[in-house]
Amino acid sequence: MAKPFNDIDAQSLDDLIKRVIEAKENNLALSADDYQLLLDALLTLTTTQNKLADHGITVHKLRKLLGIEKSSEKQSDLCKAQKKTSKKSKKPKTQDEDFTQVKPVIIKHALNEVNKGDSCPECLKGKAYKVEPGSLLRITGQTPFTPEQHIMERLRCNACGAYFTANLPDEVLHDGNSHQKYGYSARALMAIYKYFAGLPFYRQGNIQKLLGVNITASTVFDQVELVCDAIYPVYQHLFELAGDAKHYYLDDTTHRILDAKPVEKKVRNSEKTRLRSGVYTSGVIASLKTGHDIVLFETNIGHAGEFIDRILYKRQVTVAPILMSDALASNQPSTCEVETSLCNSHARRQFVDVINHFPEEVENILTLYGEVWRNEQTTIERELTARERLEYHQQHSLPILEAIKSWGEKHFTNESIEENSGLGKAIRYFLKHYDGLSLFCHHEGVKIDNNRIESMLKIVVRDRKNAMFRKSLLGANIGDVITSMIATGNEAGINVFDYFTRLQRDADDAKKHPEKYLPWNYLDQYQ
Incomplete structure (x- = not known):
């Protein structure tokens, strides 16, 4: 589907006109790019004529659609008169100030070279004593999805053939059962990337391939669908x-x-x-x-x-x-x-x-x-x-x-x-x-x-601009459920990533008692 208006700068249009004239004089064919540019110009012209024929649109609005004027509706941008200055009032408290932030992991580093009560290595006169520790806040980066290969030691009886396998630690099972390839946290991140950040499934796959972890678009959709299944009982309760x-x-x-x-x-x-x-x-x-x-x-x-x-x-x-x-x-x-x-x-x-x-x-x-x-x-x-x-x-x-x-x-x-x-x-x-x-x-x-x-x-508009459409009504319903839960959680001021992970982990309980897992109740219980 062609866009109603296409951005064509003046220089590109002048160059196109020269090439068309040259092609006409020498009986030459235009390149595929020139044909596309010419088609865009004709479509823009046709749409402009239709808009002008419609008496319900003003020149000001048409100029905004064409990108000639800014779409701002601020009076200071619309009117030439200078904006009157007013006394600065006390800034009201914003939602961001109350928003729950992720607490940094505290890692303590011991000082081994000098102990409390030792002589000072510098002056050799004083004694060392404890003072307020130094602090460094370090924010690190990592790939969104990191593969972990868990190797479990196994033994087998040479008489009866029974197997004995090492148990997985609790922190591993906390993110999914022993037969689950993609953890709850990975699924939650895929859903947030798609329906809040506006990253289509194929783009998530391309990014992960670039970072060395190959995940297909269809796999991302399958995992997002599992997230939807887990959070749907709470969504249904919110709807009621x-x-x-x-x-x-x-x-x-x-x-x-x-x-x-x-x-x-x-x-x-x-x-x-x-x-x-x-x-x-x-x-x-x-x-x-x-x-x-x-x-x-x-x-x-x-x-x-x-x-x-x-x-x-x-x-x-x-x-x-x-x-x-x-x-x-x-x-x-x-x-x-x-x-x-x-x-x-x-x-x-x-x-x-x-x-x-x-x-x-x-x-x-x-x-x-x-x-x-x-x-x-x-x-x-x-x-x-x-x-x-x-x-x-x-x-x-x-x-x-x-x-x-x-x-x-x-x-x-x-x-x-x-x-x-x-x-x-x-x-x-x-x-x-x-x-x-x-x-x-x-x-x-x-x-x-x-x-x-x-x-x-x-x-929704951000996702629509990136993905352009939903494939089916099922895909639309999945998107609606997840987007609704993300937006409601955001309004409640909770960590939506942790929230989605918890809902998957407690899916059976959330199905029986969805009221316990409403975003504001989750805020009181787990954050």
């Missing part, structure tokens, strides 16, 4: 717990499954069905009343709204949860009522896309919107309760949103801005979805934007 969450972030991103066939699915809010083929990875962050967050992903033919329906299907809590998403109707659940809050970052982006045509008006809106996020940052720094946060936004943020709303309505009433223009569409989006956008000023616990789940989906 997510149904009773008090708040949800929801979004999706496109994906590909090569073996996926179009399926007949019911049209939402209707008894009709239609053939569906669009593959998406839907992501949810479910915030529990206990303060823990569960991150779940699903790659399938269907939108995020269908994914949240499956999560809410067995919901037992009667209180309606809060759902944060963008304004797409396909993201709304149909199984139960929710408090629908909409993402202000999406509303702001509507104005950002038309800044080249309406610089003064958009800069004013961005300045106002910036105050809203500064207010949110203030509530975080002051560690306000949900009630105090609501009151603070009602006092400081609600007047700003109402001012933007009044400004837009005034221009529509005076007909000073055409409703079908780029700025008119941005204003109409804000007015149409004002209730959802301003819900954080009327309801406790409502978030201001959906940036958190969008950031979490970058884990």
Whole structure:
């Protein structure tokens, strides 16, 4: 599948034009590379024409797609006006400061040349006594997978033929049984490399071959599948717990499954069905009343709204949860009522896309919107309760949103801005979805934007950019389970490598008592 836009620098394009002219004048054929470059240029031209024919895209957005402009949406990058300096506030505590780090192995080195109480070898007058030891923190490197050949001594009776084999030490059996070639730790590392670092199976095999340990891509997949089998009971329990969450972030991103066939699915809010083929990875962050967050992903033919329906299907809590998403109707659940809050970052982006045509008006809106996020940052720094946060936004943020709303309505009433223009569409989006956008000023616990789940989906996007697709629905399910567990463990602040190793080692117990192996319970028990 060709990319819609291909990066071709000006010099390469000029050189191509010269070669095409020369080939035409001398009746010569172009090289394969030149044909590919020419094809890329034609595809880019065709896509650009189609985008320009689509009145829903602005020149600013098209320039970002072409890579001419930076994709940053910061006001300081968008507007020429200098960013106003503000007083430095106390830096809030970040998640990284609370994150559990691997403790270094402490190795003590004895001093044999001089003992306590001996005469000083230097001055020959004083006596040596103990002081605070010296310290060196050394971080060493090694290949990810190191082969170990365990040779077990054996004896055999010359009368009955019985064998007597030396037992393997506990540290060896701790990483897998006596018939297991790849240890639990190796399997866990393969899964993390693939679904968090974005290293495809074939690339892991190539790296290991380079480092002297030959592991095929199919072998890596087989071992990762075993990891999925071991952690699935805990994932299933997390899925059930997510149904009773008090708040949800929801979004999706496109994906590909090569073996996926179009399926007949019911049209939402209707008894009709239609053939569906669009593959998406839907992501949810479910915030529990206990303060823990569960991150779940699903790659399938269907939108995020269908994914949240499956999560809410067995919901037992009667209180309606809060759902944060963008304004797409396909993201709304149909199984139960929710408090629908909409993402202000999406509303702001509507104005950002038309800044080249309406610089003064958009800069004013961005300045106002910036105050809203500064207010949110203030509530975080002051560690306000949900009630105090609501009151603070009602006092400081609600007047700003109402001012933007009044400004837009005034221009529509005076007909000073055409409703079908780029700025008119941005204003109409804000007015149409004002209730959802301003819900954080009327309801406790409502978030201001959906940036958190969008950031979490970058884990999936990273893997998609490197591997490009899933081969089958089975492979997609394996990826969803492992990625969900990695992301949830990361949110809990645990060592995911040790966590996956423990789940494999205690697979039978985890299957019987999955609640004992939830990431936050693991943090209390083993770290």
